Amino acid sequence: MIDRIAQLRAAGEADVAAATTTDELEELRVRLLGRKAELPNMLRGVSELPPEQRGPVGKAANQARQALQQTLEARIAELAAGELDARLVADRVDVTLPGRREPVGGLHLITRVRREIEDVFLGLGFDVLEGPETETVHYNFDALNHAPNHPARDRSDTFYLAPSANLPAVERAGDPRAEDGGSGRLLRTHTSPMQIRTMEREDPPIAVIVPGRVYRPDSDATHTPQFHQVEGLWVDVDITLADLKGVLLSFARSIFGDEREVRLRPHFFPFTEPSVEVDVSCFACKGTGIREDLAGHPRCGLCKGTGWIEILGSGLVDPNVLRSVGEARGDDAYSPEAVQGFAFGMGIERIAMLRYGVPDLRLLYENDVRVLEQWA
Amino acid sequence: MRVPLSWLGELVDVAGRDATEIAARLNVTGTELDRLLHHGILTPETVVVGRVLATEPHPDADRLKVCRVATGGDEPVQIVCGAPNVAAGQVVPVAQIGTVMPDGTKIKRAKLRGQVSEGMICSARELGIGDAHDGILALDEQLPGAREIPPGTPLSDVLPHADDVLELEITPNRPDCLGLYGIAREVSAATGAALRPAPWTRAGGLDEEAGDPDPAGDAIDGFSVEVRTPRCPRFTARLFDGVTVGPSPLWLQARLAAAGQRPINNVVDVTNYVMLVTGQPLHAFDADRIAGGLLVVREATDGEQLRTLDDQERTVQAGELVIADDEGITSLAAVMGGARSEVHEGTTRVLLEVANWDGPTIHRTAQRLGLFSEAASRNAKGLAPEQAAWAQALATRLIHEVTGGRKVGGTIDVGGWRERPAQQPIALREARVTRLLGTAVSRRRQAELLASLGFMVADTSPETAEGEGEQLVLVPSERRDDITREIDLIEEIARIGVVADLAPTLPVRRRLTAATLTPAQRARRRAEDVLVGRGLQEVAGWSFTDAGAAERLGLSADDPRAAAVRLDNPLSEDHAVLRPTILISLLDIARRNRARGVDDVRIFETGTVFRDAPDPRRPDMPFEHLAIAALVQDDLFAAKGLLESLLGALGIDGWSVEATDQVAFLHPGRAARVLVTPAGGARRNGDGPDGPLQVGLLGEVHPRVAERWDLPQVAVFMIDLDQLLPLVPADVDFRDVGQFPDARFDLAVIVDDEVTAASVVEAARGAGGPLLEQVGVFDAYRGTGIPEGQVSLALHVRLRAADRTLDDEEISGVRERIVAALAERVGGTLRG
Numbered sequence A: 001m002i003d004r005i006a007q008l009r010a011a012g013e014a015d016v017a018a019a020t021t022t023d024e025l026e027e028l029r030v031r032l033l034g035r036k037a038e039l040p041n042m043l044r045g046v047s048e049l050p051p052e053q054r055g056p057v058g059k060a061a062n063q064a065r066q067a068l069q070q071t072l073e074a075r076i077a078e079l080a081a082g083e084l085d086a087r088l089v090a091d092r093v094d095v096t097l098p099g100r101r102e103p104v105g106g107l108h109l110i111t112r113v114r115r116e117i118e119d120v121f122l123g124l125g126f127d128v129l130e131g132p133e134t135e136t137v138h139y140n141f142d143a144l145n146h147a148p149n150h151p152a153r154d155r156s157d158t159f160y161l162a163p164s165a166n167l168p169a170v171e172r173a174g175d176p177r178a179e180d181g182g183s184g185r186l187l188r189t190h191t192s193p194m195q196i197r198t199m200e201r202e203d204p205p206i207a208v209i210v211p212g213r214v215y216r217p218d219s220d221a222t223h224t225p226q227f228h229q230v231e232g233l234w235v236d237v238d239i240t241l242a243d244l245k246g247v248l249l250s251f252a253r254s255i256f257g258d259e260r261e262v263r264l265r266p267h268f269f270p271f272t273e274p275s276v277e278v279d280v281s282c283f284a285c286k287g288t289g290i291r292e293d294l295a296g297h298p299r300c301g302l303c304k305g306t307g308w309i310e311i312l313g314s315g316l317v318d319p320n321v322l323r324s325v326g327e328a329r330g331d332d333a334y335s336p337e338a339v340q341g342f343a344f345g346m347g348i349e350r351i352a353m354l355r356y357g358v359p360d361l362r363l364l365y366e367n368d369v370r371v372l373e374q375w376a
Numbered sequence B: 001m002r003v004p005l006s007w008l009g010e011l012v013d014v015a016g017r018d019a020t021e022i023a024a025r026l027n028v029t030g031t032e033l034d035r036l037l038h039h040g041i042l043t044p045e046t047v048v049v050g051r052v053l054a055t056e057p058h059p060d061a062d063r064l065k066v067c068r069v070a071t072g073g074d075e076p077v078q079i080v081c082g083a084p085n086v087a088a089g090q091v092v093p094v095a096q097i098g099t100v101m102p103d104g105t106k107i108k109r110a111k112l113r114g115q116v117s118e119g120m121i122c123s124a125r126e127l128g129i130g131d132a133h134d135g136i137l138a139l140d141e142q143l144p145g146a147r148e149i150p151p152g153t154p155l156s157d158v159l160p161h162a163d164d165v166l167e168l169e170i171t172p173n174r175p176d177c178l179g180l181y182g183i184a185r186e187v188s189a190a191t192g193a194a195l196r197p198a199p200w201t202r203a204g205g206l207d208e209e210a211g212d213p214d215p216a217g218d219a220i221d222g223f224s225v226e227v228r229t230p231r232c233p234r235f236t237a238r239l240f241d242g243v244t245v246g247p248s249p250l251w252l253q254a255r256l257a258a259a260g261q262r263p264i265n266n267v268v269d270v271t272n273y274v275m276l277v278t279g280q281p282l283h284a285f286d287a288d289r290i291a292g293g294l295l296v297v298r299e300a301t302d303g304e305q306l307r308t309l310d311d312q313e314r315t316v317q318a319g320e321l322v323i324a325d326d327e328g329i330t331s332l333a334a335v336m337g338g339a340r341s342e343v344h345e346g347t348t349r350v351l352l353e354v355a356n357w358d359g360p361t362i363h364r365t366a367q368r369l370g371l372f373s374e375a376a377s378r379n380a381k382g383l384a385p386e387q388a389a390w391a392q393a394l395a396t397r398l399i400h401e402v403t404g405g406r407k408v409g410g411t412i413d414v415g416g417w418r419e420r421p422a423q424q425p426i427a428l429r430e431a432r433v434t435r436l437l438g439t440a441v442s443r444r445r446q447a448e449l450l451a452s453l454g455f456m457v458a459d460t461s462p463e464t465a466e467g468e469g470e471q472l473v474l475v476p477s478e479r480r481d482d483i484t485r486e487i488d489l490i491e492e493i494a495r496i497g498v499v500a501d502l503a504p505t506l507p508v509r510r511r512l513t514a515a516t517l518t519p520a521q522r523a524r525r526r527a528e529d530v531l532v533g534r535g536l537q538e539v540a541g542w543s544f545t546d547a548g549a550a551e552r553l554g555l556s557a558d559d560p561r562a563a564a565v566r567l568d569n570p571l572s573e574d575h576a577v578l579r580p581t582i583l584i585s586l587l588d589i590a591r592r593n594r595a596r597g598v599d600d601v602r603i604f605e606t607g608t609v610f611r612d613a614p615d616p617r618r619p620d621m622p623f624e625h626l627a628i629a630a631l632v633q634d635d636l637f638a639a640k641g642l643l644e645s646l647l648g649a650l651g652i653d654g655w656s657v658e659a660t661d662q663v664a665f666l667h668p669g670r671a672a673r674v675l676v677t678p679a680g681g682a683r684r685n686g687d688g689p690d691g692p693l694q695v696g697l698l699g700e701v702h703p704r705v706a707e708r709w710d711l712p713q714v715a716v717f718m719i720d721l722d723q724l725l726p727l728v729p730a731d732v733d734f735r736d737v738g739q740f741p742d743a744r745f746d747l748a749v750i751v752d753d754e755v756t757a758a759s760v761v762e763a764a765r766g767a768g769g770p771l772l773e774q775v776g777v778f779d780a781y782r783g784t785g786i787p788e789g790q791v792s793l794a795l796h797v798r799l800r801a802a803d804r805t806l807d808d809e810e811i812s813g814v815r816e817r818i819v820a821a822l823a824e825r826v827g828g829t830l831r832g
């Protein structure tokens, strides 16, 4: 009996050693150690042996079974490692094939630039507000100190809304005007009406920007009938023209680069006084007007050789605007002797064109996704 | 406004300054340069006076002549010329070899049909003077003393013909700069160049007869003027006899041409010349065509007619200003003269009108008629009444010099302007300037700067300490409408002397709270970012659409969404109304991209939509709100998945959808209203019930609508952000997700087709009790094994207790309660 056990063990170990695949070993496991195999059966039959043989036989059979088991596991591990290596070699793929495509979305360039501008002004301490796109003649022009014959009111410069049977008449001071189609309502031509709405609603001091869509009847490479502006307004007891320059210098450097300078040029806007246009030094030619970086040193096309690029209009809030706010509020909170401040308005598309080299504004509203995806 | 440099040089001493330098100074003091251009021949020094010695027919070309022309050299040159009027003996302008013509072509030695040609004899148009190009310019006929000019003399010496021209943008508050003298004053203030006396003053060279008031009195024999409207503050007239109408002298034509005006005849040219210098429009009547000798300035009544100078029959409207004589209206005042009284070839007597008008009235008329002539646009700005006298004075001299006409009688000068209160000086506080500009400007410097612009400044108390003074300022008449307040003076000081060198500062006072986006603004960004993260491209559609868009969407005329806000003056019919829904933009953009070969359109937009109904927030304005909408080329569940992501990211919990077949542009079986139940018992307007709010729509676009946009199956959602964003929770409180394992099981329940998944989930949720963490449908199956008209829904249920591991008994208890509730509430039976 003991001999038979030794025999089984030796034969089994020889078979295991001879096996070359894990599949063969799995078969051997069944044949040597499975339910119908001889060795386990001997173990199960130990109880039927004479008592004096039970001990030695059981011990020998058990040792043989454990030994076989270990040999088998060791051999399986040995072969499995080799087989995995072989499989990995066989599984090799061409990693230069394309990945499974996930659609990549993107913000429209206008949104992207609007957020950049918002973030810069948040950092400078301005809150962000939005306002309505349809407006009254009062908020868009009258309260902003536009003379009755100011050309911005012309039908060639402003979209007026047709009279509507569904809306009550707009109350307004003065003559009904030929240009407004009799409705007194229009599509805002700038975000500036929100200067008035904000001051009517909130006490000084205020520092806000107002991004939003505005409308003017123009259409060419640099004008679209709808576009976007960011209005700015800072009113307190001591805000000066020099502060305006400082704030806009910070803005210009954030958006166009740390080396930029700004220049104020006097201009005229009805609702600011003094009024200035703000130029930023050209980032293509570093303000020299000449492209030293290009062959032949041509004149800079971006700034037309002037070294400066106009980016926005601004000025100190006109006392008439503050007075008009005071009349609507019925208090002195915005008395021109008590508070002062600046306002500015810039075109988001213009900043986008400058920053991203968009050649034709109309491209931004064609919404060709192949164009838009460039900025995704 | 075009400013020829040589003309400017007569009014202000700009010697030694070139156009670029002047433009640069103007640019930083408030007068923007549109462009700097060169008028006429680019190399004026190469154009000389020549004399035609002889002409012979070209041997090989009928229309050409071979001319021998003396041009100051040792030998005459040979020039081949095609002009019919060239003849021996003429004095002519000769463009020599090397001349660069206005269009950039260079004159070279050439052979024309075998004959050498060494230069070009020029026409007036080739020189940039007027329109005449039917022949060469015979100087001997048009330039007095031309025969005495030695050949070879530079033409510029006897006839300035080429010039640098500043094209300036004049802001609407500066009508004084629509006259060259106004520009000259700006140039003087900006550069320090000496301003010359105004040419309408005696210091500027006029004699007394031309002055104001007229020493000859205020009457003209046979003519009178009545002003019957307050909108004409001043009307002046002078009569000139002995006028000979003809072409203007070349110098005058050359000047007008350089300033961008076409020469017409000497009388009209004088009125234009004077307008360009003074900024004040003038109008010349043929005095013998004024019926009855009486001009009445009045407001028109509706329907009156006249034929204007441009030969158009025009109907005027009540309130518009006209000038009438015995035969009716003879001039559309301040805008355009009438054809009936126009100066013509045979005119010998001219009545010259120079008047002052109410700007806004003229502006309105010009705008209605689309007639913004040089005169109308100046009158529409509102000029100073004093300017009328300046223009009369200068015109009187020029009419005499140029047409031979002599002033007869005095100057009619009517209108109420002299009754206006005298102008009061404006007080200017020294400290106020510093306080607003943020940099110190002494009052002596303030006075200097204002004086350079023609203001009269008086320091009323010179002993007052620096910084505490006050000065009194009188404004020149032509600036009176623009400068009425202290702040206007401060602007003048700023633009001439401060702005260019202002040092930037940052506000001293800063508030203590940092600026942040509002929760709604943050939520909007989050919503956009979620869609971008799911692979959608944001687009920016037009706010405009055409009036037929609602009909293409299938909306009936009485659908509220069909009530579009109409523009009164749209750019085109395609952009005649404001979009009532972003869907129109998305459909348009999807179609365009598909036409360009994009085969999987996934787009969204955030923008404003409009409706012709009162906005509850502003009852006299149309309703508008901010919306976000997405379109994908896929089915409803794709769009719903996006919406789930979006609402989930915003933390909107209590939302649901409800099927609807009532939205015309959506598939009637695949459309839903999107509802949100405000969290935390929030009430709208403080009094409404806590019912769910409809915040938008979800669905597949109706195939018939999609087809109109050439689209396949597309699904959309559109959400009213003005409603949704306020419902976004600002803060989300911490919730313990539990340390103990959950228990999960699935159920397949068969229900009738009419039973919605939402109601099955609702029934399960109601029965689940506090242990139920989540329940949802993960599959719907119809077909083999499921009775006709029924559907099998697979539910996934997850249970959890915060404080223990659930045992089998608890789990099966919940399961049984759910199964019972499904049977009872939705008629569900377990499958298999």
Ligand SMILES: [Zn+2]
Residues within 6 Å of the ligand: A282, A283, A284, A285, A286, A287, A288, A289, A290, A300, A301, A302, A303, A304, A305, A306, A307, A308
């Ligand atoms: Zn540049």
